[in-house]
Amino acid sequence: MGTVNILRNLLLPILALGCLPAAAAHAANAADAECLVPSKPGGAMDLTCKLARKALQDAAGGPPLKLSYLPGGVGAVAWHTLVSQRRGEPNTLVAFSGGSVLNLARGKFGKASVDDVRWVAAFAADYGMIAVPANSPYRTLGELLKAMRREPKRVLIGMSGTIGSQDWMKMALLARQAGLDPRKMRFVALEGGGEQFIAMEAGYVQAISGDVSEALLNPGKVRVLAVLSEHRLPGVLANVPTAREQGYDAVWPVIRGVYMGADVPEKDYRRWVAAFAGMETQPEFERMRTQAGLYPFALTGDALTRYVKQAVANYDRQAEQFNLTRPH
Structure with a gap:
């Protein structure tokens, strides 16, 4: 597999962030901006937050997106922490993947709904x-x-x-x-x-x-x-x-992105949506995404919310093939 060290590349200084739109710089300047990683360090969820942090980091040396780790229940602990305790925080993001959406669809997060959070952006595919x-x-x-x-x-x-x-x-x-x-x-x-x-x-x-x-x-x-x-x-x-x-017909794409609390003010939610939408158009972000072993995928805001709702329905149909019942 070669000797490419992806972690090292991700941690290199990002010199071209000055070309990011003003919305991205404004989002990155929030001193309390935080990305919750719903797993232990070292996995793809960690990578998702690190990619967002590097891409949104203030080129002038402002405070970066802080990373905090909340493992447990394969995403359930981070989900419930946000929904029950931090649902109105305007600068708190949580990393998610297609697997998170599957767990949500299968009731792994308890009586949780797609509408319990606000879906901000999906900016890469795995x-x-x-x-x-x-x-x-x-x-x-x-x-x-x-x-x-x-x-x-x-x-x-x-x-x-x-x-x-x-x-x-x-x-x-x-x-x-x-x-x-x-x-x-x-x-x-x-x-x-x-x-x-x-x-x-x-x-x-x-x-x-x-x-x-x-x-x-x-x-x-x-x-x-x-x-x-x-x-x-x-x-x-x-x-x-x-x-x-x-000879095995199995294709499994995995989107990667972030969501935030359902009670986040509309102006703050739209600020983050705009930040990620602008970030995804930048050549420097494309380079970082490639270095991280990820592939193009870009949905934000309302379009992402519709995608997640459709994905939940699709996962339910797949689960029926294996006679998997959803907990009540």
Whole structure:
């Protein structure tokens, strides 16, 4: 996978931020601006907030977007903290992904609704992937799935969340096509991508179901067996085949963005929407997004809210395929 150090690149000074629109600079100047990461450090949620922080940072050296970590419940702790205690804070953002939306749709956040928060911006896309340690005997997706079918108790999969989570759904789609009952998969429920890679490096799990950007944060330590995209991805993973190329019809895009509290004043909400909309048009942001192993995707404000509501409906239909019932 090469020796590209994505974390190092993300932490390089951003010299071209002076070209960002005034709305972005104004948003970044808020002394109490904060991005809540709903996982432990090191995963894709962490990366989402870091990307937003770097892109919105004040070129004149003003206060950056502060990062705070609220792991727990694969996003549930951060969600409920914002909704119950911080729903009116005008400068507090929370990172989310397509997996967050899936958890919301499946009732993992309790009696929560899309309308409990205000959806600010989705500014990048990621893709699902299946990976093993760099020294693993499994060199293709087919070999891994064959081993899971032949000796399911010997292949332990690391994933964020439990049955019905995004990582579980990705692996379930593949397992079912390989003739394996998804409910017989052996897996360990972990808290975010950082924990997954730590567990795999320590030998606690033999493979992980995660996201491409997380694999790029661990160069040289993993072998990506398949990317769940429609076509091969450019860059470091250009030689990794898609699941479709290997005979498994599974495509899983993952959007990445931020939301904020439902009681945030309209003017503050629109200020942040404008900041991210302007940010996404800048060449410097495109460079940072590429360095982070992410791909173009841009929706803000009302358009993003409509997208999330449709995604919830789509996830519900997918869950029905695996007879997953929503908690009441």
